[in-house]
Amino acid sequence: MIGLPFIYTVAGVMFALYATLSLADRRLANAAFWGLLALSFLFGDRLGDIANGCLVLGLVAVAATGRMRRSGSEDGADRSAEAARRGNRLFLPVLIVPVVALVGTLAFWRWPGLADPKQATLVALALGVLIALAVACAWLRPHPATPLREGLRLMDSVGWAAVLPQMLASLGAVFALSGVGTVVGGLIGHMVPQGSLIGATIAYGLGMALFTIVMGNAFAAFPVMMAAVGLPLLIHGQHGDPAVIAAIGMLCGFCGTLLTPMAANFNIVPAVLLDLKDRHGVIRAQAPTALPLLAVNILLILWLAFPGHS
Amino acid sequence: MLVLAGIAVIVLGFLLRFNPLLVIAVSAAVTGWAAGLSPLAILAAIGKAFNGVRYVSIIWIILPVIGLLERYGLQERARIFVAGLARATAGRLLIVYLLFRQITAAIGLNSIAGPAHTVRPLVAPMAEALAETQAGPLDDGQREHIRAMAAATDNVGVFFGEDIFLAIGSVLLIKGLLEQFGIVLQPFSLSLWAIPSAIAAFLIHGARLLWLDRRLGRQMARRAAR
Numbered sequence: 001m002i003g004l005p006f007i008y009t010v011a012g013v014m015f016a017l018y019a020t021l022s023l024a025d026r027r028l029a030n031a032a033f034w035g036l037l038a039l040s041f042l043f044g045d046r047l048g049d050i051a052n053g054c055l056v057l058g059l060v061a062v063a064a065t066g067r068m069r070r071s072g073s074e075d076g077a078d079r080s081a082e083a084a085r086r087g088n089r090l091f092l093p094v095l096i097v098p099v100v101a102l103v104g105t106l107a108f109w110r111w112p113g114l115a116d117p118k119q120a121t122l123v124a125l126a127l128g129v130l131i132a133l134a135v136a137c138a139w140l141r142p143h144p145a146t147p148l149r150e151g152l153r154l155m156d157s158v159g160w161a162a163v164l165p166q167m168l169a170s171l172g173a174v175f176a177l178s179g180v181g182t183v184v185g186g187l188i189g190h191m192v193p194q195g196s197l198i199g200a201t202i203a204y205g206l207g208m209a210l211f212t213i214v215m216g217n218a219f220a221a222f223p224v225m226m227a228a229v230g231l232p233l234l235i236h237g238q239h240g241d242p243a244v245i246a247a248i249g250m251l252c253g254f255c256g257t258l259l260t261p262m263a264a265n266f267n268i269v270p271a272v273l274l275d276l277k278d279r280h281g282v283i284r285a286q287a288p289t290a291l292p293l294l295a296v297n298i299l300l301i302l303w304l305a306f307p308g309h310s
Numbered sequence: 311m312l313v314l315a316g317i318a319v320i321v322l323g324f325l326l327r328f329n330p331l332l333v334i335a336v337s338a339a340v341t342g343w344a345a346g347l348s349p350l351a352i353l354a355a356i357g358k359a360f361n362g363v364r365y366v367s368i369i370w371i372i373l374p375v376i377g378l379l380e381r382y383g384l385q386e387r388a389r390i391f392v393a394g395l396a397r398a399t400a401g402r403l404l405i406v407y408l409l410f411r412q413i414t415a416a417i418g419l420n421s422i423a424g425p426a427h428t429v430r431p432l433v434a435p436m437a438e439a440l441a442e443t444q445a446g447p448l449d450d451g452q453r454e455h456i457r458a459m460a461a462a463t464d465n466v467g468v469f470f471g472e473d474i475f476l477a478i479g480s481v482l483l484i485k486g487l488l489e490q491f492g493i494v495l496q497p498f499s500l501s502l503w504a505i506p507s508a509i510a511a512f513l514i515h516g517a518r519l520l521w522l523d524r525r526l527g528r529q530m531a532r533r534a535a536r
Contacts, residue, residue, distance in 0.1 A: 004365060011364075011371050037367075044361040050350060052357030056335075063331040083383025083390060090387045093379055094431055097372065098422035105419065121421045122365055129372045136378055150377025155370065160331055165366045167334045171316075173359035174338040174352060178313045178345030214317055219480060223487050231491055242493045246484045247473065247503035254469040258462075261324055265366055268330075270425035270461035274434055276454050282465070285458035289466055289515045296510045304503065 003116040005045075007126040012041030018152050022071075029067035030156060033059060037163065056170065063160035071149075071156045093136040100128030154273075161272045165265035168216050175215065184211055185224035192229060197306060200233040205298035208249050209256035216262025218253025225249065240305035248304070252297045258290035259283060316341030369426050376431050388432050389439035400441040400456060401523035404463045405516050407433055411467025412508060416474035425461055434460040444526040446533050459522065463515065470511035473504035 015038035022031035036058050044052060062068070083090065104124025108115045115123045133147060155162065175181065188207040193199035207229060211221035230249055234240045257263045261280060271282045278284070316337040323333030335356075342352035376384070392398050414422055423429075434457045441456045442448055448456070473480055481500050488495055 007368055007371075008364060011368060014371055014374070040361065041364060044364060047357075047361070049354035049358040049361075052361045053353035053355075054357070056356050056360050057353075060331045060335045064329050066329065079381065079383040080386045081383075082381075083386035086382060086387070088387065088391060090379060090382060090384050091391075091432070093375060094384065094427070097375070097427050101422045102419055105421075119365070121419075122368055125421050126368060126371060129375055133375045133378075136375060140378070140382055142378060142381075146381065147374040147378045150381050151374030152377075154373040154377045154380075158370070158373075160329070162367060162370060164330060164334075166360050166363055167331055169363040169366070170356040170359040171320075171334045171338050171341075173355050174342050174347075175316065177347065177351075177355050178316075178341045180313050180316065180341060183311060183313055219483055222480075222483065226487060226491075235493070242488060243495050243499040244503050246488060246495070247481075247500045248507055250480050250484060251470065251473060251504060251507045254473075257469065258465060261330075262320070264330075266465050270429060270464070271458070273425050273430045274457040274461060276458060277450075278454065278458075281454055281458040282461045285455065285462040286465060289462065289511070289518060292514050293470075293507070293511055296514070297507055300506050300510070304506070 008041045012038050033062045093132045096132040097128040101125040181224040185228035189228035204229040205252040208252040212253040212256030213260040221253050244305035248301045255290045255294040258286040312344040385435040388435040392436040399523045400437045401519040404519045408463050408467045412471035415468045415471030418475040420472050445529040466515045470508045474501050
């Protein structure tokens with residue numbers, strides 16, 4: 001049975017090789033950062049919580065020095081020639097990844113013995129990557145170190161942002177432990193105008209979005225906003241349809257996800273991957289979609305959950 | 311109320327453009343301290359969560375494949391490919407991708423595309439190449455905007471497609487939470503009510519993409535008039 005441990009080992013070995021290559025290039029901060037990450041992937045489950053916490057502090061310390069550097073530049077001229085020579089077959093290895101992810105997920109659901117069913121998609125995705133890499137190497141016959149060099153070039157351009165989503169999840173854990181959610185939910189609950197259906201619906205929808213902007217995660221916002229506004233005011237107070245209020249309420253939260261740097265894996269990591277100078281460029285591009293969509297979602301709750309009122 | 315100090319740290323830190331990892335660590339320390347947690351308890355909570363969610367960083371193992379293919383001209387090939395499509399425009403390409411993302415996410419396949427494996431190597435360079443055929447050479451700001459729109463389209467597509475799928479995490483979370491409050495719902499009814507928002511998301515974002523095409527076309531007209 002294939003599960004996350006196998007994939008973590010693959011990732012750990014990859015980061016360890018990156019660390020070694022960086023060390024050979026005398027880029028010590030990069031070597032330290034990828035080395036620590038390799039340690040996390042290979043031995044994280046055996047280290048214990050406090051040691052893992054120290055490892056995180058190490059990553060933060062390296063990132064905060066600002067000494068991580070990009071690796072050597074690439075040359076553009078011969079790449080166009082290669083592109084002309086290889087034709088559209090160049091797309092095939094990239095397409096292997098989604099195809100294997102799709103077929104693998106379906107197969108893992110069908111035959112649950114093959115892989116951990118809860119992680120089916122992730123395992124299938126990782127297998128797709130490994131197969132695509134094998135096919136690309138067999139076809140293009142690069143120098144054996146080339147995939148690693150090129151991988152490191154991209155990884156260095158991502159830099160410390162690679163662990164930003166994991167860091168924000170850790171912050172979320174501390175927020176949860178400290179009861180931040182209940183305090184924010186209570187504040188929003190207090191601001192709802194008494195007895196007004198429209199006021200309560202707006203407070204619920206906007207609250208979901210705002211809370212998600214703060215926490216970076218609609219899943220964290222939902223239980224709090226449901227308990228603070230949705231359940232007492234909309235479902236019990238105004239007898240709204242719980243399915244509508246819950247389903248569309250969550251989507252109001254997703255509008256918030258489009259607007260916040262706290263949702264790093266959706267909003268910051270793509271900006272870094274696409275070499276945008278403005279780290280918040282993706283959020284800026286999403287705001288004109290997210291804001292009207294939030295308004296539409298709030299109206300949808302009003303219309304669909306309370307059909308008698310309108 | 312004091313525990314909200316951590317949120318203030320985050321907002322201030324991001325605004326002042328300190329290193330985000332540092333800002334997050336300080337915010338966690340301040341929040342935990344305000345809630346009366348011991349430094350070791352805060353450290354352990356951070357370490358446990360960081361280790362527990364390593365799967366979000368699995369996506370990086372795709373970079374050697376993308377990097378290798380980029381060296382052999384993948385992005386250039388993506389540009390050449392769309393240049394051969396007669397009626398293609400940047401906006402139309404992204405609308406097709408939006409629909410593809412929404413439909414595949416709605417049937418539970420939200421990991422088959424994403425910023426690392428489809429947007430950077432394929433969608434963004436294709437959209438850029440098409441925008442150039444529509445408007446002539448792009449300046450840096452326009453180039454950034456086209457790329458950012460490609461990433462935005464990917465996000466909008468997944469977010470407002472995935473909740474139609476029955477077994478997605480958010481649907482199960484909603485069902486579980488409401489059961490605690492004594493309300494029993496069928497996952498099917500939840501995914502059904504996600505459909506109106508999915509349509510609204512497609513219409514709003516799609517309209518913006520068509521608007522993008524119009525803007526690019528107007529720029530070409532201005533260029534021709536000069």
